[in-house]
Amino acid sequence: MRPTVRLPPLPHRETGDGIRVRFATAVDIDRVVDLEAEAFSDAWTRSSFEQLLSDTRSLFAVACGDDGLVHGYVVAWYVADEGEIANLAVASTSRRRGIGGMLLDTALDAARTRNTASVYLEVRDSNESARSLYASRGFEQVMRRRRYYRAPTEDALVLKLDLRQPPTDAPR
Numbered sequence: 399m400r401p402t403v404r405l406p407p408l409p410h411r412e413t414g415d416g417i418r419v420r421f422a423t424a425v426d427i428d429r430v431v432d433l434e435a436e437a438f439s440d441a442w443t444r445s446s447f448e449q450l451l452s453d454t455r456s457l458f459a460v461a462c463g464d465d466g467l468v469h470g471y472v473v474a475w476y477v478a479d480e481g482e483i484a485n486l487a488v489a490s491t492s493r494r495r496g497i498g499g500m501l502l503d504t505a506l507d508a509a510r511t512r513n514t515a516s517v518y519l520e521v522r523d524s525n526e527s528a529r530s531l532y533a534s535r536g537f538e539q540v541m542r543r544r545r546y547y548r549a550p551t552e553d554a555l556v557l558k559l560d561l562r563q564p565p566t567d568a569p570r
């Protein structure tokens with residue numbers, strides 16, 4: 399079993415019904431792979447998730463209840479002053495309970511901790527729920543990648559969030 403790498407601690411985040419975010423470990427992989435297959439037609443492989451456990455540039459976190467059940471996960475990576483939300487999913491039976499937002503906010507917290515200037519992500523054009531979630535956190539469309547996704551073929555929207563707002567009293 400790979401050791402899980404040490405990253406700066408995650409700030410405490412919890413939904414109203416007691417679901418919290420923590421770093422993913424090797425014991426979460428089976429559940430994450432199942433959730434991935436449920437959420438995406440072009441699912442990541444098991445080894446993609448396993449490799450994240452030892453990658454210090456990545457955040458791989460899960461949302462977990464008191465009973466230990468994993469309800470969702472987020473993957474983000476950070477290089478220089480840019481971040482990318484690479485994966486985010488919540489179990490179909492656990493949606494609209496604030497878990498996706500909590501996972502996204504955790505990835506944005508980690509970006510701020512690393513002094514990241516901008517965070518990017520790609521989303522399917524038709525994915526209204528995810529687009530609505532990202533818009534609620536201030537992401538804006540910067541590009542469209544035509545026919546980027548397969549199964550089914552679809553455009554990707556590239557969204558960006560600027561984390562460094564100019565100070566309001568900055569000289570102009």
Ligand SMILES: CC(C)(COP(=O)(O)OP(=O)(O)OC[C@H]1O[C@@H](n2cnc3c(N)ncnc32)[C@H](O)[C@@H]1OP(=O)(O)O)[C@@H](O)C(=O)NCCC(=O)NCCS
Pocket residue numbers: 437438486487488489492493494495496497498499500520521522525526527528530531532534
């Ligand atoms: C997108 C996803 C992660 C959202 O997770 P979630 O736990 O349901 O999200 P939350 O409950 O935190 O919702 C936060 C906000 O997102 C928006 N939102 C989420 N689902 C929505 C939906 N079905 N319709 C409209 N808005 C939605 C709302 O603004 C919501 O706030 P509100 O509940 O106060 O109205 C989840 O739907 C999912 O796993 N989808 C499949 C995988 C996927 O598409 N991942 C993103 C790939 S880019």
